Amino acid sequence: MKSVPLTSRRDLLKGAAAFGAFNLIPAKVLWGAEAPSNQLTRALIGFGSIAHSENHLPYKGSRLVGLCDPDALHVAEGLSCAEKCGWGKVKAYKDFLALLADPGVDIVHICTPPHWHGCMSVMAARAGKDIWCEKPMTRTVGEGKRVMEYINSLPKKPMFRLNTWFRFKDPFYGFGTPVKPVRQVVENGLLGNGPIKCVFGAGQGFSWKFFWSGKVNLLPEECPKTFDWDMWLGPAPYKPYNKHRTHGTFRGYWDYDAGGLGDMAQHYLDPLQYLLCKDETSPVKIDYVGPKQHPDVVGRFDRITLTYADGTEVILDGDESLKNAPFLTGSNGVTMWPALRKDGTVGGWTTPEEAKTMMFRMKDANGADMDVRKLLADLPEPAPQITDFMESVRMRKAFALNEQNGFRSCTMFNLAIAAERLGRGFEFDPVSLKAKDAAANRFLYQSMREPWASEFMKA
Numbered sequence: 289m290k291s292v293p294l295t296s297r298r299d300l301l302k303g304a305a306a307f308g309a310f311n312l313i314p315a316k317v318l319w320g321a322e323a324p325s326n327q328l329t330r331a332l333i334g335f336g337s338i339a340h341s342e343n344h345l346p347y348k349g350s351r352l353v354g355l356c357d358p359d360a361l362h363v364a365e366g367l368s369c370a371e372k373c374g375w376g377k378v379k380a381y382k383d384f385l386a387l388l389a390d391p392g393v394d395i396v397h398i399c400t401p402p403h404w405h406g407c408m409s410v411m412a413a414r415a416g417k418d419i420w421c422e423k424p425m426t427r428t429v430g431e432g433k434r435v436m437e438y439i440n441s442l443p444k445k446p447m448f449r450l451n452t453w454f455r456f457k458d459p460f461y462g463f464g465t466p467v468k469p470v471r472q473v474v475e476n477g478l479l480g481n482g483p484i485k486c487v488f489g490a491g492q493g494f495s496w497k498f499f500w501s502g503k504v505n506l507l508p509e510e511c512p513k514t515f516d517w518d519m520w521l522g523p524a525p526y527k528p529y530n531k532h533r534t535h536g537t538f539r540g541y542w543d544y545d546a547g548g549l550g551d552m553a554q555h556y557l558d559p560l561q562y563l564l565c566k567d568e569t570s571p572v573k574i575d576y577v578g579p580k581q582h583p584d585v586v587g588r589f590d591r592i593t594l595t596y597a598d599g600t601e602v603i604l605d606g607d608e609s610l611k612n613a614p615f616l617t618g619s620n621g622v623t624m625w626p627a628l629r630k631d632g633t634v635g636g637w638t639t640p641e642e643a644k645t646m647m648f649r650m651k652d653a654n655g656a657d658m659d660v661r662k663l664l665a666d667l668p669e670p671a672p673q674i675t676d677f678m679e680s681v682r683m684r685k686a687f688a689l690n691e692q693n694g695f696r697s698c699t700m701f702n703l704a705i706a707a708e709r710l711g712r713g714f715e716f717d718p719v720s721l722k723a724k725d726a727a728a729n730r731f732l733y734q735s736m737r738e739p740w741a742s743e744f745m746k747a
Contacts, residue, residue, distance in 0.1 A: 327350050327351040328349075328350040328351070328394045328395060328678060328681055328682075329350060329351050329352075329353045329392060329393055329394045329395070330350045330351070330352055330353065330393065330394060330395040330396065330397060330420070331352070331353055331354040331355055331356070331378075331379075331381070331387050331390070331393045331395075331396055331397070332344060332345065332352070332354075332355040332356075332366070332396075332397045332399055333355075333356055333357075333384045333387060333396055333397065333398050333399060333400060333408060334356075334357055334362075334398065334399035334400035334401075334404075335355050335356075335357040335359075335362040335363065335365065335366035335399065336357075336362065336399065336400075336401075336535060336536075337536065338399050338422055339355075339366065339397075339399040340369070341451075343420070343451055343453075344397050344399055344420075344451075345366075345369060345370065345373055346373050349676070349677070349678045350394070350395060350678055351375070352370055352373075352375040352378055353375075353378055353379060353392060353393060354378050354379035354380065354381055354387060354390070354393065355367070355370065355378060355379075355380065355381070356380065356381035356382070356383055356384050356386070356387050358383070358515065358516035358517075358519040358520045359514060359515045359516075359520070359535075360514040360515070361514050361515075363380050366380075367380055383516075383519060384396075384408065384411075388411060388412060388415040388417065389415070393417065394417065394418060394681070395417060395418045395419070395420055395681065396408075396412045396417045396418075396419055396420070397420045397421075397422075398412070398419065398420070398421040398422055399422050400422070401538050401539075401544045401545060402422075402424050402426070402427050402544060402545045402546075402550055403427055403522065403523060403524045403543060403544045403545070404522050404523065405421055405422065405424070405425060405426050405427070405431075406425075406426040406427065406428075406431030406432065406434060406435050406523075406744065407431075407522065407523050407736065407740050407743065407744045408421075409421055409425075409426075409435045409439075409448070409691075410434060410435055410438050410439075410743070410744055411743055411744075412446070413435075413438060413439050413442060413446045413448075414438075414442075414746070416444065416446065417446060418446045418447040418448070418681050419446055419447070419448045419449070420449050420451060420677060421448065421449070421450055421451065422450075422451045423450055423451055423452045423554035423555065424545075424546075424550055424553065424554045424698050424701070424702075425450055425554065425691075425694045425695060425697075425698040426695075426698055426702070427544075427545070427546070427550070427702070427734070428702055428731070428732055428733060428734050429699050429702045429703070429706075429721060429732040429733065430732055430733035430734065431734075431744075432694075432695040432698050432699060432702065433695065433721050434744065434745070435448075435691055435695065436691045436692055436695040439691045440691070440692070445684075447677070447680045447681050447684065447686070447687060447690075448687065448690050448691040448694075449677045449680065449687040449688075449689055449690060450554065450558070450689045450690075450694040452554050452555045452558055452689065453675075453689070454467060454555060454558065454559040455467055455558055455559040455562040455563075455688060455689055456468075456673050456675045456688045456689070457675060458640055458643075459638040459639075459640065459642070459643040459646075460559050461494070461552075461555045461556060461559075461637075462492075462493035462494045462495070462556075462626070462634075462635050462636060462637075462638075463492075463493055463494075463615070463626045463627065463638075463648065464493065464626050464627030464628075464629070464634060464638045464642075464643065464646045464648065465627045465638075465643055465646055465647055465648050466643060467559040467562060467563050468669070468670055469647075469648070469660075469664055470563045470616075470624070470648060471562060471563040471565070471670045472664055472667055472668075472669055472670060473624065473650070473660075473663075473664070474563055474564060474565060474616075475565060475668075475670060476667045476668065478618070478622060478650075478663065479616060479617075479618025479619065479620065479622050479624070480618040480619035480620030480621075480622065481619065482598075482599070482618075482619025482620075483596075483598050483599030483600040483601070483619055484564060484600045484601075484616055484617065484618055484619065485600070485601045485603070485616070485617040486560060486564070486600075486601065486602045486603065486615065486616050486617075487603045487605055487610050487613040487614070487615060488556060488557075488560070488602065488603065488604050488605060488615075489603075489604070489605025489606070489608055489610055489611055489613075490605070490608050490611055490635070491605070491608060491610065491611025491612055491613065492605075492611075492613070492614075492615045492626060492634075492635075493615075493626040493634045493635030493636070494556055494635070495548070495552075495635075496547075496548035496549065496552065496588075496589075496604070496606055497547070497548030497551055497552055498547070498548055498588040498606070499548075500539040500540050500545075500547040500548050500550075500551055500586060501540045501547060501585060501586050501587060501588070502532065502533070502537070502540030502541040502584065502585040502586060503532055503540070503585065504582060504584070504585050506528075506530040506532060506533065507530065508528035508529060508530065509528075509529055509530050509531060510529075511529040515534075517529045520534060521737070522737070522740055523736035523737050523740035523741065523744070524543045524544060524736075524737065525543055525737060526737065527543065539551050539586070540585060540586050541584060541585060541586065542581075542583070542584060542585070542586060542709065543584070545586075546586055546701075546705045546708075547586035547587070547588075549589075549604075549701050549704060549705055549708070550586075550701075550705070553700070553701035553704070554694075554697060554698060554701065557602070557697050557700045557701055558689060558693075558694065558697035560602065560697075560700075561693070561696060561697040561700060562693070562697075564600060564602075566596065566600070566696070567692075567693040567696055568696070569596065569597070569696070569718045570596075570696055570699045570700065570703070570716065570718035570721075571594035571595055571596050571602070571700065571703055571716060571718070572595060572596060572597050572715060572716055572717070572718060573593075573594075573595040573713065573714075573715050573716070574592065574593070574594055574595075574703045574704065574706070574707045574713050574714055574715075574716060575591075575592070575593040575595070575707070575713035576589065576591075576592050576704075576707035576708060576710070576711065576712055576713050577589070577590045577591040577592075578590040578591065578592075578606065578708065580711050581708055581709050581711065588606060589604070589606040589708050590606050590607040590609075591603060591604065591605060591606055591607065591609070591610075592604040592606070592704045592707060592708065593713075594700060594703060594704060597718070602700070604704060614651075615648075620653060621652070621653030622650060622651070622652055622653060622658070623650065623651045624648055624649070624650050625648065625649040625650070625651070626648060626649075627643075627646035627647055627648050627649065628646070628649070629642070629646070647660050647661060648660065650663070673688035674686065674687055674688055675687075675688050699721075702732065703716055703732070705731070706723070706728050706731035706732050707728070709731050710725075710727060710728055710731060714727075714728040716728075
């Protein structure tokens with residue numbers, strides 16, 4: 289796949305914008321009620337390993353009609369896999385601009401590395417597409433703020449969902465039981481009415497994947513002719529091509545992701561934000577303990593603490609010094625612990641079948657076991673949510689995890705990442721969404737490479 293010159297890309301961007309009026313008409317309207325299976329249509333932007341997951345390539349709730357990727361080998365693989373999945377011969381787009389300009393696509397799945405998520409979400413929204421975006425929502429607070437505000441500014445607001453589902457489906461990642469009954473406990477005051485302390489770490493069933501680290505002093509390599517390196521970089525700063533910056537190892541570099549935090553934190557912290565009833569706000573203070581970070585390569589951390597205005601603390605335990613602490617500690621001294629398997633272990637992946645027989649544990653202020661199921665039996669349940677994105681798209685009603693609450697959960701770990709890169713803590717205003725620290729704001733609000741910076745900020 290040949291690299292498209294920057295001037296040509298600007299022309300293509302103009303053409304896509306001119307064609308945008310047609311994109312506001314869903315394919316099902318253009319094709320009439322007799323569209324194939326009368327299904328919504330979708331296309332994948334990016335065909336790396338995540339595109340194979342159950343919510344992308346094989347997902348049967350809407351019909352796959354196309355895909356694109358800056359790696360021609362990935363495109364060839366995608367076309368073959370789509371056919372094997374029963375989608376027939378889907379379309380291969382030259383790049384994502386051509387995909388966005390196609391009125392036959394209702395929904396775009398953004399399956400790219402995170403440095404593209406914010407820019408592509410805005411451009412897809414401008415093109416009238418509904419958006420299914422991989423986690424993390426964005427790399428920075430500034431990008432997330434722009435996505436949220438832009439989507440909500442549009443007269444015909446697109447539907448948006450993030451591809452993590454633990455706030456509404458399946459056992460909470462590493463915890464053993466679904467998050468809904470945990471929210472029920474918090475919402476009904478069983479942990480008291482004051483601040484709550486939460487500890488996330490290996491001892492609580494969560495891992496930070498510290499193996500996601502890049503290599504220092506990479507040497508330039510010859511880029512394969514099948515790979516459009518400039519398009520892959522997109523809004524990220526220009527760096528000479530090296531294979532280790534791409535595909536399966538990109539997470540180890542700050543330009544594209546943030547190691548284990550970038551990879552997993554939205555899985556962990558989004559359901560936590562929901563169960564703590566913090567969907568409308570963000571931490572006001574961030575503390576960091578750990579080694580000084582390399583400016584290019586992601587490292588590990590020892591401890592990051594996020595504190596809310598009411599005193600609630602979320603502690604990310606990186607060095608496992610808090611591995612024997614409870615998951616949640618209430619202001620009344622009641623504690624909550626992950627569910628135990630039959631063999632007495634916690635953590636790791638729990639299947640829905642296992643979860644049916646498991647329940648998180650609670651202890652009173654004196655350390656005595658509490659009967660959780662009995663406690664929950666007569667308590668009001670959390671409000672219902674739309675958990676089928678196709679229902680959200682058809683009814684034009686917000687999905688359970690959307691651009692607003694997703695932005696707040698993404699902000700949680702983007703604040704942690706900024707402290708990690710800064711090497712110290714700082715204070716944050718959850719209303720203005722700015723740090724009270726100019727150096728911290730440089731990490732929270734980062735620039736993009738042109739022409740993508742202009743596209744990202746265009747009305």
